[in-house]
Amino acid sequence: MSIDLILAGCGNMGYAMLAGWVKAGRIPAARVAVVEPNESLRTRAQALGVSVHADASDIPADCQPKLVIFAVKPQVMKDVVPAYKHFVEAGAAALSIAAGTPIAVFEDLLGSDAAVIRCMPNTPAAIGKGMLVLFSNANVTDEQDSFVRDLLSANGAVATIETEELMDAVTAVSGSGPAYIFHFIEALTAAAETAGLPSDVAKLLAMQTVYGAGALAADSEEEPGKLRENVTSPKGTTAAALDVLMGGDRLKTLLVEAVDAAKKRSIELRD
Template identity: 60%
Template sequence: MTARLVLVGCGHMGHAMLTGWINAGRIAANEIVVVEPNDDLRDRAATLGCAVASDADGLPADISPEIVVIAVKPQVIREVLADYARFGDGAATFVSIAAGSSVATFEGLLGEDTPVIRCMPNIPAAIGKGMMVVFANDRVSEKARDFVAGLLSASGEVASIGDEKLMDAVTAVSGSGPGYVFHFIEALTAAARTAGLPAETAARLAVQTVYGAAVMAAESGEEPGALRQQVTSYKGTTAAALDVLMGEERLTRLLTEAVEAARKRSIELGS
């Protein structure tokens, strides 16, 4: 069977990336086989035009993919990888989006000559606005690097790091970061309602304010600190609010603690 890529796991993130690849024309659906045990998720992949299988045993014996993408939870990574050993030791390049799962884990289970790319995406990849950070071992070819970078760029921005140990920090910042922002929107909405705004108006104001500020920070070319200063009039309303958020570095300290908690958990998941 001719298949350029095998995607193992098609949950929220796997499906988001898969859809992005196909819609952007990075790879044709008929070049992909999706392995997914859940019937509904498997059917969802099939509607995109991909071949599907419920498990590794369902893959054709003659399949020889260039890329195997592992998009499963880190808690089951060892169990899952064992089923794909035939693609190890250089037969295919493995791409992992499992938080905390080290390159050494893949090399230990698949062979030390296995090309491995670790990728930490985030959920905005579902709308093409994700942040993907990658680390590759020295067995990954330039051709494979370029192909994977092309796939990932369909889902948003792509950056690379040269030190794998930094992947835990990446996970804590951009991987988990959307959750922090969603909660900030929840909190801002609740505060708006407490201030007397109707629920629908409060939610709309909170979402659009965060969205607009994020787009401005991304596209203005100015540092966030400079933008903050531009909207902060001396002894004005924004200054009064920032005195609360920035006093004793409250928000910075809180986010630093949150990121550190996530980073430590990423390390635990990989141990």
């Protein structure tokens, strides 16, 4: 069996990321092995053309993958990881997408010489529009880092942090961030309905405005602040609304408080 990648766990996030890699041509489906105890999830993964297995022991021991990815819940990680130790000892890097599980846990389970990468994705990774943040231990080689970055770029933008402690801030901003934006869409929809628009039109206006503004900010060479200024005519309608949102740094202060609360909770869960 010639395998470059083993994916341990193929729930919604694992499957979405895998589908992105295969469809974007980042890795041939035939060179991926999925280990998933749930039969229906195995069947779903198999439709992508990958090989599927109910247990890690089903994969030949002499298989030499480049990467083993752990996409299981944090609470079962210590039960799952040891079965893949021989692959890591043979040269595979280990990549975790589990929130709140520090690299030290994997070093304890796989050995202090293990090459371990921790990734915090967010839900838009399911449609190739995600934010994926990486932290690697000192054992990860340039070749392994390049392989992982190329793979994950099919799911969205990839960034690196220099200290693992920053993962709590990453979790608070991009990990939890989509929920903040979804709530903003809900709030803008409600405001549109209050202004007299029918609910279906209000929802469309709110969603498309957020989507379009985000896309424009991503594509533009100008900073978001400049883009805001470009939309804002002196004493116009936008200026009137921004006086409410920006007066006394109202919205900024609220978001700083929200991110700080999420970061503190992330630290509590980690500890």
